[in-house]
Amino acid sequence: IxxxxxxxxxxxxxxxxxxxxxxxxxxxxxxxxxxxxxxxxxxxxxxxxxxxxxxxxxxxxxxxxxxxxxxxxxxxxxxxxxxxxxxxxxxxxxxxxxxxxxxxxxxxxxxxxxxxxxxxxxxxxxxxxxxxxxxxxxxxxxxxxxxxxxxxxxxxxxxxxxxxxxxxxxxxxxxxxxxxxxxxxxxxxxxxxxxxxxxxxxxxxxEHKSDPLVGTIEPSMYLGRWDWDTNHTPTDLRPYVKEVIANLIAVHAEVNRLCPELVVRVLSQITETVAEELSRLMSCVTKFSSAGSQQARIDITALQRCLKPFTQHRAHAYFDEAMEAIPALKAEDQKFVDEILTKCEARMRLQLCCFHGSSLLSTS
Incomplete structure (x- = not known):
């Protein structure tokens, strides 16, 4: 002024x-x-x-x-x-x-x-x-x-x-x-x-991812009137296991592309809900045959190994509960289960790399 x-x-x-x-x-x-x-x-x-x-x-x-x-x-x-x-x-x-x-x-x-x-x-x-x-x-x-x-x-x-x-x-x-x-x-x-x-x-x-994924496990598990009292000798993972893995790979890819720092957080939460549902389903089975016990252990063990990077304390507990609900196997039956798991993991090496990293590709 x-x-x-x-x-x-x-x-x-x-x-x-x-x-x-x-x-x-x-x-x-x-x-x-x-x-x-x-x-x-x-x-x-x-x-x-x-x-x-x-x-x-x-x-x-x-x-x-x-x-x-x-x-x-x-x-x-x-x-x-x-x-x-x-x-x-x-x-x-x-x-x-x-x-x-x-x-x-x-x-x-x-x-x-x-x-x-x-x-x-x-x-x-x-x-x-x-x-x-x-x-x-x-x-x-x-x-x-x-x-x-x-x-x-x-x-x-x-x-x-x-x-x-x-x-x-x-x-x-x-x-x-x-x-x-x-x-x-x-x-x-x-x-x-x-x-x-x-x-x-x-x-x-x-919520949007976990609810539909968990909701598909039970109907997919019993697709074709499957019964855990089966006489069919296991040869592979059951379709519901492959479906869970495929769906989690899709989630991993989506989150890793848009929010890479949240991959572990998101996958850990979904893994926990999957493990909880498997624990519930295994505890509801009224009777396991020897072949059914083998198949159940193959399925649960495969998922547990696949999702290991995202399995935290509560998910571990749910997986353990699921395994405890399955009758124990004889030594020769457990050896057979391990052989099936080895073959399954070899066939699924590429899928497993999504969760475990490229180190799996270097082993043959």
């Missing part, structure tokens, strides 16, 4: 200019908050792949750009004080307002991500639940770049993880670089909300 006016008039004018600058700051950040809120409608599900964070969409980058543009605009137009103008960001009132506006912007972003998850739940999940995991007939929405429901769920999960680990720290650095006061409270709050949303997405994904 370079006008030649009495001090009282200059003070009044300075207050007016200060209020105008605050209004401009508020308007710019509110506009940014509205733009962030609308990001949900702009998700195109085009994926970019990162070694650590998996498949992320363009949404985190769009969010970061909107905030950067708003922060830079405010810095260049209203933050720098002129002659006899009070530094805007030194005011406690402005700092409180700035913190509140940043909180709104960050919350709107979390809500946009959450809105994408909620919109997936509306009428889409039921279409896929009844299908076997990995089935080519899974629900596919051609309005979303051909990605199935679960893939979009995992992409949103990757967006949450990437936003919390990369975008928020970059925004914090940007604010500090432009001379903004510390805004750790809204940033920390946003980080916690992203982590909470991540947990909800993982739970939803696990």
């Amino acid at each position: 370079g006008l030649d006016l009495p001090g009282e008039a200059l003070d009044s004018l300075a207050k007016l200019v200060f209020d105008l600058r605050l209004y401009c700051l508020t308007t710019a950040l509110k506009h940014a908050a509205d733009q962030v809120k609308s990001l949900q409608t702009k998700e195109n599900w085009n994926l970019a792949f990162d070694v650590k964070y998996g498949g992320t969409t363009e949404l985190p980058g769009q969010f970061e750009n909107l905030v950067c543009e708003a922060v830079t605009l405010v810095k260049e137009t209203v933050v720098q004080p002129g002659t006899r103008e009070q530094p805007l960001l030194d005011s406690p009132v402005v700092q409180k307002e700035l913190s509140s506006l940043m909180q709104t912007i960050l919350l709107n972003y979390v809500q946009a991500l959450e809105g994408l998850v909620s919109s997936m739940d509306d009428g889409e999940q039921s279409s896929a639940v009844s299908q076997l995991i990995g089935s080519p007939s899974q629900y596919r929405d051609h309005h979303h770049s051909g990605m199935v429901w679960e893939q979009r769920l995992l992409a949103t999960l990757s967006n949450c993880r990437y936003s919390a680990a990369v975008v928020l720290p970059r925004l914090s650095e940007l604010l500090a670089r432009h001379g903004y006061p510390p805004l750790e409270e809204p940033l920390s709050s946003a980080r916690l909300q992203l982590e909470a949303l991540e947990r909800r997405i993982v739970d939803t994904y696990l």
